Amino acid sequence: xxKLKTKSLNSKFIMFVxxxxxxxxICNIISLAMSKKIEDGYVNMxxxxxxxxxxxxxxxxxxxxxxxxILNGTPSKKESYNNEVILAKQKIGKLKKNSDDVNxxxxxxxxxxxxxxxxxxxxxxxxYENKEGYIFYYDDFVAAKNIASYCDAYAxxxxxxxxxxxxxxxxxxxxxxxxxxxGLATYLILILALCVVYALxxxxxxxxGLKGMVEISNKVSKGQFxxxxxxKTDIYELDILTKTFNTMITDIKNLxxxxxxxxxxxxxxxxxxxxxxxxxxxxxxxxxxxxxxQINPHFLFNTLNCINxxxxxxxxxxxxxxxxxxxxxxxxxxxxxxxxxxxxDEIKIVKDxxxxxxxxxxxxxxxxxxxxxxxxxVKVPGMTIxxxxxxxxxxxxxxxxxxxxxxxxxxxxxxxxxxxxEDNGVGISKEVLDxxxxxxxxxxxxxHTTGLGINIVEKRLRYLYxxxxxxxxxxxxxxxxxxxxxxxxxxxxxxxxNINC
Amino acid sequence: MKxxxxxxxxxxxxxxxxxxxxxxxxLRDKKVEKEPIKPKIVxxxxxxxxxxxxxxxxGAERAAKERGAVVExxxxxxxxxxxxxxxxxxxTSAKVSGIITYVQEEGxxxxxxNSAMEKGIPVVTIDSDEEDSNRIAYVGTxxxxxxxxxxxxxxKQIGTSGNVAIVMGGKNVKNQKERVEGxxxxxKSNSNLKIVDTDSSDAMLLEAEIITRKxxxxxxxxxxxxxTSALDGIxxxxxxxxxxxxxxxxxxxxxxxxxxLSNIRNGLVSATIVQKSNEMGxxxxxxxxxxxxxxxxxxxKSLIDVNVIxxxxxxxxxxxDDKIEN
Numbered sequence: 001x002x003k004l005k006t007k008s009l010n011s012k013f014i015m016f017v018x019x020x021x022x023x024x025x026i027c028n029i030i031s032l033a034m035s036k037k038i039e040d041g042y043v044n045m046x047x048x049x050x051x052x053x054x055x056x057x058x059x060x061x062x063x064x065x066x067x068x069x070i071l072n073g074t075p076s077k078k079e080s081y082n083n084e085v086i087l088a089k090q091k092i093g094k095l096k097k098n099s100d101d102v103n104x105x106x107x108x109x110x111x112x113x114x115x116x117x118x119x120x121x122x123x124x125x126x127x128y129e130n131k132e133g134y135i136f137y138y139d140d141f142v143a144a145k146n147i148a149s150y151c152d153a154y155a156x157x158x159x160x161x162x163x164x165x166x167x168x169x170x171x172x173x174x175x176x177x178x179x180x181x182x183g184l185a186t187y188l189i190l191i192l193a194l195c196v197v198y199a200l201x202x203x204x205x206x207x208x209g210l211k212g213m214v215e216i217s218n219k220v221s222k223g224q225f226x227x228x229x230x231x232k233t234d235i236y237e238l239d240i241l242t243k244t245f246n247t248m249i250t251d252i253k254n255l256x257x258x259x260x261x262x263x264x265x266x267x268x269x270x271x272x273x274x275x276x277x278x279x280x281x282x283x284x285x286x287x288x289x290x291x292x293x294q295i296n297p298h299f300l301f302n303t304l305n306c307i308n309x310x311x312x313x314x315x316x317x318x319x320x321x322x323x324x325x326x327x328x329x330x331x332x333x334x335x336x337x338x339x340x341x342x343x344x345d346e347i348k349i350v351k352d353x354x355x356x357x358x359x360x361x362x363x364x365x366x367x368x369x370x371x372x373x374x375x376x377x378v379k380v381p382g383m384t385i386x387x388x389x390x391x392x393x394x395x396x397x398x399x400x401x402x403x404x405x406x407x408x409x410x411x412x413x414x415x416x417x418x419x420x421x422e423d424n425g426v427g428i429s430k431e432v433l434d435x436x437x438x439x440x441x442x443x444x445x446x447x448h449t450t451g452l453g454i455n456i457v458e459k460r461l462r463y464l465y466x467x468x469x470x471x472x473x474x475x476x477x478x479x480x481x482x483x484x485x486x487x488x489x490x491x492x493x494x495x496x497x498n499i500n501c
Numbered sequence: 502m503k504x505x506x507x508x509x510x511x512x513x514x515x516x517x518x519x520x521x522x523x524x525x526x527x528l529r530d531k532k533v534e535k536e537p538i539k540p541k542i543v544x545x546x547x548x549x550x551x552x553x554x555x556x557x558x559x560g561a562e563r564a565a566k567e568r569g570a571v572v573e574x575x576x577x578x579x580x581x582x583x584x585x586x587x588x589x590x591x592x593t594s595a596k597v598s599g600i601i602t603y604v605q606e607e608g609x610x611x612x613x614x615n616s617a618m619e620k621g622i623p624v625v626t627i628d629s630d631e632e633d634s635n636r637i638a639y640v641g642t643x644x645x646x647x648x649x650x651x652x653x654x655x656x657k658q659i660g661t662s663g664n665v666a667i668v669m670g671g672k673n674v675k676n677q678k679e680r681v682e683g684x685x686x687x688x689k690s691n692s693n694l695k696i697v698d699t700d701s702s703d704a705m706l707l708e709a710e711i712i713t714r715k716x717x718x719x720x721x722x723x724x725x726x727x728x729t730s731a732l733d734g735i736x737x738x739x740x741x742x743x744x745x746x747x748x749x750x751x752x753x754x755x756x757x758x759x760x761x762l763s764n765i766r767n768g769l770v771s772a773t774i775v776q777k778s779n780e781m782g783x784x785x786x787x788x789x790x791x792x793x794x795x796x797x798x799x800x801x802k803s804l805i806d807v808n809v810i811x812x813x814x815x816x817x818x819x820x821x822d823d824k825i826e827n
Contacts, residue, residue: 023517030524037528104538105571109595116594147594154595176527183520194513 008236016198023191027184034177038170045166049159051091056155058088059114063148066121070128070141078125085118095158103161110154113147120144202235209238213245225253279463286456301327322359325352333383340464343378343410343417343487346385347371350408353386357393364403365393372411377489381460388421388483391454396425396481404480417487424480428473436473454483461487539571540598542789544782545588546576547603547628553731553756553778554603557627560782561601568790570598582606586613593617599789601640601782604629607675623792625785629676630802637792640785642776643804644676648683648729651753652691654772654809655684655725658751661692663724666716668737670704670730677701680729680755697723702733709736714744723750725771731756738769757810757818765815772811780805 062084069077092111099107121144127137219226226249304327311319332341332349347369354367389406397404409420428436436454458471465488475481544561546554558574565572575592577584582605590613592600600617604610604626614624614634623637630639655665665688669677681699688694698716702709709732717723717740726741728734734754738761741750751771754761764770784803791797810818 026521030528033528101536104535105541105573108538108541109597112596113591113594116596146590150591150594153591180524180527183524187520 012202012235016195019198020191020195023187027187030180030184034173034180038173041166041169041173045162048095048162051095052155052158052162055088055091055095055110056152058084058091059117059148059151059155062088063117063121063145066125066144070124070137073128081121085114085121088114100165102165103158106154106158106161110151110158113150113154117144117147117151120147205235206238209235209242213242216245216249220249220252225249225256279459282456283460283463300330304330318359322356325355328352329356329386333386335382339382340379341382342376343380343385343419344375346380346382347375347410349383349386350389353389361403365397366403366405368405368407370407370409372409373417375410375417378417378487379464379490380487381457381464384457384461384485385419385421387457388454388485392421392423392425392481392483396423396427399426412489415489417485417489419485419487421483421485422480427477427479427481428475429477433473433475461485539569540790540793541571541573542599542601542786543573543575543588543592543597544627544785545585545592545600545602546574547605548580549574549576549578552758553776556778557782557785560779560784561786562782563779564783564786564790568786570786570790572786573597576603580605582609586610589613589617593620593622596620597622598793599623599625601625601627601785601789603627604631607631608633610634623789625788627781627785636801638785638788638801638803640781640788640803641805642676642781642807644679645683645686646804647755647774647776647807648680648685649687650683650807650809651680651727651755651774652684652687654774654811655688655694655727655753656692658753658771658811659694659725661694663694664697664720664722665694665725665727666698666720666723667696667700668709668712668716668726668728668733669699669701670709670733672701674704677729684727684729702730702736704730704732706732706736709733710740711736713737713740717741717744717746717750725751725753728752728754731758731761734758734770734773735760735764738764742769762810762815762818765810765812768812772809775808775810777805777808 062081065077065081065084068074069081089111092107092114096104096107096111120140124137124140124144127140304323308320308323308327311317311323329349329352332345351369354369357365358367385408389408392406397406404424407420407422409418409422411418454471454473461470462468467488470486472484472486473481474484542561542565544558546557548554554576558572561572561574575588577588585603585605586609589600589602589610593613593616600622602610602614602624607629608631610626610631611634614626614631614636617624618635618637624634626634626636626639626641628641630636630641632639659665667681667684669681671677685696688696697720700712700716702712709728713726713736716726726737728737731754734752734756735758737752737754741747741752747769752764752769753772753774754770755774755776757773757775761770761773765773784805788803
């Protein structure tokens, strides 16, 4: 069994043309062969008839010449008589070669009759030449004439036979040809019908395939990317088109879903950025708050310098020292609020602060500063330690009537710098402590309103180092508070940069 | 579906190729095997279209087929000695293998027959003879016997006493005379029948009818008519019918023309003497072939008996069929 595969348009078209052309060619060839055959028959018949006629004419003219010779004795007549007889015999021989069953008998008769004629006429001629006298050759002479007329009769019969044979052959051919023509007509009709059917199915296949494609294209253009099975056609190209179209739709669908995923991701990213921006905004807000509380710094510094100079002139050493410390703290805080600083500088400011507070409160508060490491290696956001110390003083010791102490320990452990700020003040209530330790950065900031900058300190540390658990507060009401800072020790190389910020 | 489709395609292709082959076959030249040329025997008849002669032709062709020869059937369209002789002359000039001829007029054929025999063409005369010639044989009805058979049938039909008249096709025609001779001889020696009148129609229909009328008018006690040639019987039957003598006058005639046969069926004619024409043609060709093949044939005459057709066997009779039992 032949397996009919899906064929490409090309091969289909070629097949179609071949199926159309071959039968038409055969039709033409057959009709050509038929007319050729009829023509051949006629040519053959005509040839035979012409030859027969020539034989007849040869015999007639030989008889004529023979007659004239006997009457006048002209030798040229005898010669032409001989020639004519020889020609007649030759032509009979020629006809005999391709004669049919019926004609071979007539031809034999004709041949024999011509022989008889020659015999009689030769007898006459020899008798005439021997001068035997009229009486001796008269019978032969008459016989020769009679026999010549018989030749004519045979020739006529022969011609008639040729005509009849051809007409019989023609009739048979005609009968066959009518069968053939009917056959050929049936052929052509069948072929045309087949072509029409083929073309119709072909067009139906194409339109079916295309229709499905058009429908799905419409859907796609409206944004509906659904899988399309496609009408299976016998046309290779169309099937491929449908298949690739399907692949395309599937790909687009996948692409769109992956794009959606990306958009969600980007949205998340944006949200993250927003958060960061909010942090920075918080910082800025803090800075602003700080600045708002400042009066013109230049005026302040100039004034302080003037006071300092006056104090030195008046020889008030302590006053001068105090003013210098205040001046330092102010300058530092204005400069380093938004930049990072080294722990060493931070601690210098803390020392200035301690000096001022010791002058203010004399023995009521006692400060202990113990540093046990190279503080140049540690980087912190500006104004990190001083606010903590200030907090410890303001919220811890100031409220306590009998005073207290504040201890500051700085040492190195496991590559980290541990800072401990310890006081024995009033402590922090449990409620507030929880808020400090579980500070939710996303929630609205409430610490500014309370004046506690602890969490802002922590936030800035976290922002700098991107690390958690750097800050811890322990406190007990009435006993005191401990603030722990764990700051990573940075390499030296970063320091210059940070200082110069 | 797929299977059906391929089957359909195969059928279409097969149909296509088959019809092509058929067309080519129709167009192909039918190469007939040219049969080797056979000896030709010319049969020159009395009258070419006569059914009697067509029977002879059929017999001749039957023999020719058996012996490997062909027969050419010729003859004048009306009885003519000149035409007959011309045909004979043509056959002689054409140097055919043998000639079977009817002698239109005795005496006229002798020279031609002899000259043909001299040229080595065997000649057989048929139905009528040229006794003086060198022809190798004569094939024909034994007319004396035929007359005797007719006499016998006459006695059978009307008994041994009564008056009989004879209508003959030419008083000088040899076979007619022989028939009358045989008839007369038989009647004289076997019955008391009297032949009261004899006249000739010269084998023509209208004359036969007139002669019969004359005979029946001349003699008022005729019991039967004997007609010696084919058309005499038909003419006599017409006359008898017209005169209303159907039951009074019985007719015995010769040959099996359609009219004669129907006359027997309706009772106008009592019996007819039928010559075995088929047998004649058959035997003539065989004699020629024997001569060509060198077999000797002692008889210069080959006489053939006759059949009698009357109302007892008319219904089973078919013309050309010689095997009728008497």
